[in-house]
Amino acid sequence: MTEEQTVPASGSILVVGGGISGLTTALEAAEVGYEVFLVEKNPFLGGRVAQLNQYFPKLCPPTCGLEINFRRIKDNPRIKVLTLAEVEKVDGSPGNYDVAIKVNPRYVNENCTCCGDCAAASQTEIDSEFDFGMKKNKGAYLPFEMAFPSRFVISPEIIGSDDARRCKEACKYDAIDLDMAAKTLNLNVGSIVWATGWQPYDATKIDNLGFGQYPNIITNMMMERLAAPNGPTRGKIVRPSDDKEPESVAFVQCAGSRDENHLPYCSYICCMASLKQATYIRERYPQAKIYVFYIDLRTPGYRYEKFYEKIKEDENIFFIKGKVAEVSEDPANKNITVVAENAVTGEKIHQTVEMVVLATGMQPTTATDKLPADLTYSEDGFIINNFENGGMFATGCANKPADVVSSNQNATGMALKAIQTLVNR
Amino acid sequence: MDKKYGVYICEGCGIGEALDIEKLCDVPKEEGLAVKTCPVLCGKEGVELLKKDIADDGVNTLVLAACSRRVLYDVFRFDGCIVERVNLREQVVWSHPRSKYPAPTADQKDDEEFIDLVQMMAEDYLKMGMARVEKVDLPEPYLLDTFSRKILVIGGGITGISAAIDAAKTGYEVTIVEKESVLGGNAKNWRKQLPGAYPYDGLIRPTLDSKIKELGNYSRIAVKTETVVARIAGAPGEFTVTFKKPGEKTEFDVPYPLPDEMKVDDKGKELTAEQLHEKFMEYNEGKQDILTLDPNGEKFGAVILAAGWRPYQPEEGEFAHLGFGVLPDVVTNHQFEEMAAGGQITRPSDGQEAKSVVFIQSPGQGDDKDFPYAGAVTSLVALKQAKYVRDDYADGKAFVFYQHMRTLGLTENFYKSIQQDQGIFLTKGEVTAVSKNGDGMIVEADNTLLGEKIQVKADLVVLATGMVPVTKDDPVVNLATARDRDSAIMRFLMTMRIPILSAFPMKPSGPVSMPPAVFGAA
Numbered sequence: 018m019t020e021e022q023t024v025p026a027s028g029s030i031l032v033v034g035g036g037i038s039g040l041t042t043a044l045e046a047a048e049v050g051y052e053v054f055l056v057e058k059n060p061f062l063g064g065r066v067a068q069l070n071q072y073f074p075k076l077c078p079p080t081c082g083l084e085i086n087f088r089r090i091k092d093n094p095r096i097k098v099l100t101l102a103e104v105e106k107v108d109g110s111p112g113n114y115d116v117a118i119k120v121n122p123r124y125v126n127e128n129c130t131c132c133g134d135c136a137a138a139s140q141t142e143i144d145s146e147f148d149f150g151m152k153k154n155k156g157a158y159l160p161f162e163m164a165f166p167s168r169f170v171i172s173p174e175i176i177g178s179d180d181a182r183r184c185k186e187a188c189k190y191d192a193i194d195l196d197m198a199a200k201t202l203n204l205n206v207g208s209i210v211w212a213t214g215w216q217p218y219d220a221t222k223i224d225n226l227g228f229g230q231y232p233n234i235i236t237n238m239m240m241e242r243l244a245a246p247n248g249p250t251r252g253k254i255v256r257p258s259d260d261k262e263p264e265s266v267a268f269v270q271c272a273g274s275r276d277e278n279h280l281p282y283c284s285y286i287c288c289m290a291s292l293k294q295a296t297y298i299r300e301r302y303p304q305a306k307i308y309v310f311y312i313d314l315r316t317p318g319y320r321y322e323k324f325y326e327k328i329k330e331d332e333n334i335f336f337i338k339g340k341v342a343e344v345s346e347d348p349a350n351k352n353i354t355v356v357a358e359n360a361v362t363g364e365k366i367h368q369t370v371e372m373v374v375l376a377t378g379m380q381p382t383t384a385t386d387k388l389p390a391d392l393t394y395s396e397d398g399f400i401i402n403n404f405e406n407g408g409m410f411a412t413g414c415a416n417k418p419a420d421v422v423s424s425n426q427n428a429t430g431m432a433l434k435a436i437q438t439l440v441n442r
Numbered sequence: 443m444d445k446k447y448g449v450y451i452c453e454g455c456g457i458g459e460a461l462d463i464e465k466l467c468d469v470p471k472e473e474g475l476a477v478k479t480c481p482v483l484c485g486k487e488g489v490e491l492l493k494k495d496i497a498d499d500g501v502n503t504l505v506l507a508a509c510s511r512r513v514l515y516d517v518f519r520f521d522g523c524i525v526e527r528v529n530l531r532e533q534v535v536w537s538h539p540r541s542k543y544p545a546p547t548a549d550q551k552d553d554e555e556f557i558d559l560v561q562m563m564a565e566d567y568l569k570m571g572m573a574r575v576e577k578v579d580l581p582e583p584y585l586l587d588t589f590s591r592k593i594l595v596i597g598g599g600i601t602g603i604s605a606a607i608d609a610a611k612t613g614y615e616v617t618i619v620e621k622e623s624v625l626g627g628n629a630k631n632w633r634k635q636l637p638g639a640y641p642y643d644g645l646i647r648p649t650l651d652s653k654i655k656e657l658g659n660y661s662r663i664a665v666k667t668e669t670v671v672a673r674i675a676g677a678p679g680e681f682t683v684t685f686k687k688p689g690e691k692t693e694f695d696v697p698y699p700l701p702d703e704m705k706v707d708d709k710g711k712e713l714t715a716e717q718l719h720e721k722f723m724e725y726n727e728g729k730q731d732i733l734t735l736d737p738n739g740e741k742f743g744a745v746i747l748a749a750g751w752r753p754y755q756p757e758e759g760e761f762a763h764l765g766f767g768v769l770p771d772v773v774t775n776h777q778f779e780e781m782a783a784g785g786q787i788t789r790p791s792d793g794q795e796a797k798s799v800v801f802i803q804s805p806g807q808g809d810d811k812d813f814p815y816a817g818a819v820t821s822l823v824a825l826k827q828a829k830y831v832r833d834d835y836a837d838g839k840a841f842v843f844y845q846h847m848r849t850l851g852l853t854e855n856f857y858k859s860i861q862q863d864q865g866i867f868l869t870k871g872e873v874t875a876v877s878k879n880g881d882g883m884i885v886e887a888d889n890t891l892l893g894e895k896i897q898v899k900a901d902l903v904v905l906a907t908g909m910v911p912v913t914k915d916d917p918v919v920n921l922a923t924a925r926d927r928d929s930a931i932m933r934f935l936m937t938m939r940i941p942i943l944s945a946f947p948m949k950p951s952g953p954v955s956m957p958p959a960v961f962g963a964a
């Protein structure tokens with residue numbers, strides 16, 4: 018060991034949010050020797066990417082990347098994962114934070130084998146948020162097949178009801194504990210990384226685009242679920258009004274983004290997401306016509322530009338430079354007519370299609386839910402980093418809209434910033 | 443290790459109901475292996491049973507025929523034991539339910555010829571698991587003889603400098619090698635810098651100088667200018683690096699692999715290993731082979747590539763329709779930036795004030811593509827440079843013709859602030875021609891927001907040509923491995939703007955993990 022210069026790894030880091038950004042920060046820090054607490058409010062890790070069908074630009078399933086990360090967590094005793102958990106309080110200063118974490122009951126303990134008998138016994142049906150209400154969960158459910166931790170959850174809605182009792186009785190493995198209660202954990206950590214991510218912008222707020230009014234207008238996140246093999250239709254893309262396989266689909270770009278009345282910024286990923294979703298449709302329906310209404314196609318850089326070039330070769334995909342101003346429905350067949358104004362000529366374009374996908378943008382979760390810590394937010398709700406102060410850092414889409422690659426780069430950087438806080442304490 | 447085998451079959455989660463467990467037990471029995479069954483292997487009793495066999499009977503090689511290795515990994519982890527998980531649950535029972543693949547009837551059971559596919563599948567998986575544990579051994583950690591925690595950064599541009607500072611702040615020793623005589627790279631030539639943090643709405647003073655100053659605060663950072671890497675030998679944690687002056691030839695220059703045509707003889711027959719080696723040494727005359735370590739080399743644990751980019755060099759006549767290479771006042775964005783950093787913006791041809799400047803984002807000709815090697819920053823650079831024109835001349839005008847204004851995410855704010863400037867005209871459109879007009883030029887464009895076919899008088903035209911990674915021309919890292927330039931590593935290194943670390947081991951005996959990358963906190 019002639020050359021070694023030891024940099025001792027000691028101290029712990031709290032990572033809030035178990036999406037791809039939080040996972041990355043947690044793993045990078047733990048793998049160089051730090052103790053990490055990863056706090057996730059959902060009953061599963063993975064965040065939004067767990068809902069995606071495929072990743073652009075490689076079109077591989079996100080479960081693949083997630084599984085690798087889960088594997089890293091399983092092999093790493095330095096990471097403590099807390100699901101169904103939220104931060105309640107943060108006191109202290111860089112290098113020394115006292116944190117209170119509330120862990121909500123799952124009502125299912127580590128005996129759970131995922132046999133599914135409880136779900137079979139449950140008679141309650143609850144809209145699945147994961148599937149944007151396009152699917153129902155039972156009162157006891159596994160969030161999705163590849164969920165990690167792989168353990169069922171009992172919905173708090175059925176607690177105290179007969180249905181909860183039915184679930185408990187169905188369980189052969191003594192895994193259901195209906196008396197589980199919320200508990201609070203107190204931790205002392207040296208630094209905190211906020212990776213609280215994003216939520217889809219509420220499309221019902223965009224009055225002129227008809228979401229929530231006409232069934233055949235869906236959002237891009239709903240499209241991800243429709244295309245996903247573990248989604249409500251097992252990967253069949255059909256339009257909601259009559260389950261018809263669509264022969265024509267329009268994508269409306271910047272739906273709510275780059276719009277002073279909604280999200281004034283660009284959401285970064287929705288251009289690439291629509292191009293990607295065009296491939297979902299093409300894969301299933303070789304003849305379907307696809308119309309993309311856009312202001313600018315933001316696909317810069319080597320890989321993204323190449324992806325766009327490839328899509329452009331498809332004769333049945335039409336790119337129309339124009340912002341969609343209004344939509345209307347033909348009550349007879351539920352088809353949608355999209356009206357756009359050509360950005361350059363000012364000419365009005367009418368296009369009737371069987372289904373419309375709104376490329377809705379991302380809003381930081383902190384736009385609506387502020388965190389119980391001394392943080393600064395931008396007008397749009399993103400957490401602003403203050404590197405002078407240090408100690409607490411925001412990463413991924415909590416800090417700015419970004420794709421997975423940029424989120425991961427940023428999350429790795431923030432692991433380093435968190436470590437620096439501990440080293441320089 | 444002396445293996446003592448134990449096979450355990452779980453009957454829980456529907457396995458017991460779907461399969462003939464007794465028959466399944468015959469599989470290990472036939473091989474002479476001990477086998478036990480358990481109603482719920484992951485339950486208290488099951489785990490106790492395993493622990494007891496390990497402690498009392500010395501079982502150290504366990505085949506657990508139960509569920510997927512994705513689950514209960516922590517329950518079935520036993521130190522010092524080989525544990526193989528045979529996935530009867532997900533891969534057999536759950537994915538091939540008896541409702542679809544009925545269990546054999548009593549008659550079928552007696553029928554020698556009858557094959558129950560589900561049972562057979564379970565038996566096969568079990569056999570595979572048993573075969574596997576026979577072959578595998580517990581991995582032994584690879585111990586390095588010498589272990590270095592020093593980090594080498596190749597390239598002293600803004601990326602390399604930021605990486606070095608962040609690594610030093612974390613407590614590491616860092617060496618930066620820079621091939622030029624000064625640090626800074628491309629950022630040396632900026633008049634102003636794009637916003638890099640909230641609110642992302644205005645240009646800022648270049649941060650390079652303060653970064654270089656900050657670098658001086660760290661005694662842990664060594665800087666070697668006018669130096670490049672001749673060779674990096676060894677492995678993560680124990681790289682041996684030879685430095686040299688740019689252009690110098692040394693015996694530790696990395697040898698190049700033989701080109702394919704040299705791997706065969708005159709008759710096209712493949713050479714033998716000895717002949718190949720001889721050829722290789724001939725081809726790399728004067729260089730040491732890849733296994734010879736430089737006794738004077740410096741040791742590093744990890745390497746960060748931050749060698750950056752060079753401006754795209756258009757081929758002769760490539761953008762002639764835009765006047766490039768034909769008219770002296772048509773320049774690239776890189777040339778324009780240098781000019782602007784040097785002082786007021788003027789025409790290269792005659793030094794006159796350049797008050798009307800046209801920025802072209804796409805070469806056009808019927809395509810909406812940007813210039814080759816344009817990146818996420820190219821649109822932003824045009825907006826920044828348009829602002830320079832306005833800063834220099836109160837009556838100055840800047841025109842930006844683009845196909846797609848690529849100001850992603852929060853950088854949209856900067857775009858919006860530029861839109862407020864009365865003297866900056868931003869429009870979609872295809873530039874069709876740039877021609878001489880007296881002292882100045884005329885730019886013709888189609889399909890613009892300002893009109894269908896328009897002409898703009900210009901003193902200067904700026905093309906948004908892209909950034910080519912230096913690794914396109916030069917391997918830079920010069921790894922002494924048998925890999926060639928097209929290898930995955932080289933393709934991996936092609937990514938720019940991001941410093942890339944080689945594997946960064948944390949302690950000699952521990953797992954070699956992926957790096958805590960040192961990104962300038964963007």
Ligand SMILES: Cc1cc2nc3c(=O)[nH]c(=O)nc-3n(C[C@H](O)[C@H](O)[C@H](O)COP(=O)(O)OP(=O)(O)OC[C@H]3O[C@@H](n4cnc5c(N)ncnc54)[C@H](O)[C@@H]3O)c2cc1C
Pocket residue numbers: 033034035036037038039056057058059062063064065066069071072073074102103104212213214215216237238241286290293377378379382412413414415419420421422424
């Ligand atoms: C339609 C669509 C398609 C997309 N497709 C792609 C693609 O193909 N490729 C690509 O690169 N990117 C894609 N993206 C972008 C990608 O989804 C994001 O880059 C990614 O989700 C960012 O990850 P994150 O961890 O920052 O945030 P999230 O995924 O939102 O994760 C945040 C996590 O934090 C948790 N959390 C939130 N608040 C709290 C709290 N207070 N306490 C505890 N936990 C909390 C959340 O439950 C969640 O698990 C797509 C986006 C959209 C809209």
Ligand SMILES: Cc1cc2nc3c(=O)[nH]c(=O)nc-3n(C[C@H](O)[C@H](O)[C@H](O)COP(=O)(O)OP(=O)(O)OC[C@H]3O[C@@H](n4cnc5c(N)ncnc54)[C@H](O)[C@@H]3O)c2cc1C
Pocket residue numbers: 596597598599600601602619620621622625626627628629632634635636669670671748749750751752775776779819823826908909912916918939940
């Ligand atoms: C006109 C223009 C203006 C721009 N303006 C901005 C801006 O305002 N803001 C912004 O964020 N981005 C801007 N960019 C993008 C920006 O230039 C890059 O992001 C930035 O330069 C990347 O820095 P770097 O350190 O990675 O690379 P570089 O600046 O290219 O630095 C690489 C360094 O490595 C050295 N090197 C190369 N090969 C070797 C070798 N073999 N051995 C040792 N050393 C080597 C080089 O000499 C150089 O010093 C602009 C780009 C252009 C084209």
Ligand code: SF4
Pocket residue numbers: 125128129130131132133134135136157169187188189190191192193
């Ligand atoms: S809680 Fe019980 S019944 Fe439900 S899946 Fe888990 S083990 Fe099966």
Ligand code: SF4
Pocket residue numbers: 270271272274275282283284285286287288289313314315376378850851
């Ligand atoms: S990524 Fe594309 S669709 Fe999304 S907001 Fe930006 S420009 Fe609009």
Ligand code: SF4
Pocket residue numbers: 129130452453454455457481482483484485508509531
């Ligand atoms: S979870 Fe695995 S080990 Fe436990 S009962 Fe089911 S198959 Fe057996």
